[in-house]
Amino acid sequence: MAGRRKWSQEVTESSDALDLEQSVFTQDDPKAIAASLKRSAEHSKRRKSAPYRSAMSMLTFYINRAGKGLSAARRRKLELAKDELRKLFHRKPRQGGAS
Numbered sequence: 618m619a620g621r622r623k624w625s626q627e628v629t630e631s632s633d634a635l636d637l638e639q640s641v642f643t644q645d646d647p648k649a650i651a652a653s654l655k656r657s658a659e660h661s662k663r664r665k666s667a668p669y670r671s672a673m674s675m676l677t678f679y680i681n682r683a684g685k686g687l688s689a690a691r692r693r694k695l696e697l698a699k700d701e702l703r704k705l706f707h708r709k710p711r712q713g714g715a716s
Contacts, residue, residue, distance in 0.1 A: 635654075635657045635658055635661045635663060635664055635671055635672070635675050636657055636660070636661045636662070636663055637653075637654075637657050637675070638653045638656070638657060641653045641654065641657070642676075642679050642683075642695070645694065646694075647694050647695075647697035647698040647700070647701050648698075648701045650676075650694070650695070650698035650701070651672075651698045651699075651701035651702040651704075651705055652701075652705065654672040654675060654676060654698075654702060655668070655672055655702065655705045655706065657672065657675075658671045658672035658675075668706070669702070669706040669708065672702055672706075673699065673702055676695065676698060676699060676702065677699075679695070680692065680695050680696070699711070
């Protein structure tokens with residue numbers, strides 16, 4: 618079982634969501650994560666919805682699938698990447714404390 622890939626990894630790599638840049642979710646800078654997702658969403662031939670929606674969906678999917686495996690610091694950086702993504706797409710900032 619150790620060699621089996623998780624279904625979430627399969628979805629991230631081969632679904633009709635986005636063509637992601639390698640290691641996008643492991644970057645330390647939330648702005649870099651958001652910029653990479655924006656580039657991927659705008660250039661992907663595989664996405665089925667608007668670029669903003671596709672990028673945010675992929676980021677949320679990754680956070681939800683990683684779940685308990687994410688450290689508090691990593692989760693915080695990914696949540697900050699959501700805020701940066703909103704800025705890049707000229708969307709309103711989130712309301713309240715949760716994304």
